[in-house]
Amino acid sequence: MKDILFKLEENHFLNDDEFKLLLEDESEETLNVLNKRAACVSKKTYGNKVYIRGLIEFTNYCKNDCYYCGIRKSNCRAERYRLTDEQILDCCAAGYKLGFRTFVLQGGEDGFFTDEKMLAIIKKIKKSYPDCALTLSIGERGYDSYKAFFDAGADRYLLRHETADSEHYSRLHPSSLSLQNRMKCLFDLKEIGYQVGCGFMVGSPYQSTNSIIKDLKFIRDLNPHMVGIGPFIPHNATPFRACKQGDMHLTLKLLSIIRLMLPNVLLPATTALGTIDPAGREKGILAGANVVMPNLSPNDVRKKYLLYDNKLCTGDEAAECVLRLKNKMKSIGYEIATCRGDYKNITESNSYGK
DSSP, rough: OOHHHHHHHHSSOOHHHHHHHHHHHOHHHHHHHHHHHHHHHHHHHTTTTEEOEEEEEEOOOOSSTTTTTTOOHHHTSSSSOBOOHHHHHHHHHHHHHTTOEEEEEEOOOOOTTTTTHHHHHHHHHHOOOOOOOEEEOOOOOOOOHHHHHHHOOOOOEEOOBSSSSSSHHHHSSHHHHHHHHHHHHHHHHHHTHHHHHEEEETTTTTTTHHHHHHHHHHHHHOOEEEEEEOOOOTTSSSSTSOOOOOHHHHHHHHHHHHHHTTTOOBBBBOHHHHHHTTTTHHHHHHTTTOEEEEBSHHHHHHTTTSSTTTTTOOOBBBBGGGHHHHHHHEEEOOOOOHHHHOOOOOOOOOOOOO
């Protein structure tokens, strides 16, 4: 295993058999070594900085019916909401005062927010906060829409691919959605010039080791600026309500693998990690992650944007508790950075000899 870890750090990739051995190794010793190496690589590029992004969950309406998602259109128990432009700008104002210099607009695929409405929101935010980065996470749209948003000032786009295994994808989504289109969207976004983020759930129903290896290959080929992964957590109003949640051990392992694959990637320690373990986000940072995304949404809607059960919606997840988050990061040797925290193009390329 030592040789495999050395090869991963040196070559930034492994063959299928090596990945399989590493992913299926459940020893704490391997995990600890892997986490330490990944944390060292992260610090080499970004120092001990942890970048904060202000998350604004502005709509929980969604036209899709993904089988794992709590805001799927078939969930008639979901209490739906949409933030107004004024409410979104109020969230930005509150976040700016707290030191946030990146805002993330996240929502379901809500037809109410047409291209025209999104363009108006983007322009208002960028006019009010020209020194801030704006990230969109609003699902699949056409090339022209993505280009218009970028031209209006959007800097980054997060679009989890969820799984790079087509058979697995079909078991997580209705037939109206396709892996081919999801991947096309990601490559379109990158071609346009966005800093692009992909990602997947760890431990989602029907996921196999081979599925994860396909995810890692896709991430290599896309070479994104950001990768968001977190444990699958079931939601009570979905077909997967009785499924087992994702494993912390494997999630931390994959965070470290991705850090060693992509030394300069922006890698969040997700809310889902903090949901399954009170120290989950700190463990994620110690495994090579370097981004956290506190919630700037109004208090009265935070519990309505429930992609999964028991989502962390209070305490450190509330943006007002940034001080507590700073203290937690300080306790593990890191500090919160209040700059934009852009992706760093370092001398060492992420091309891995492709």
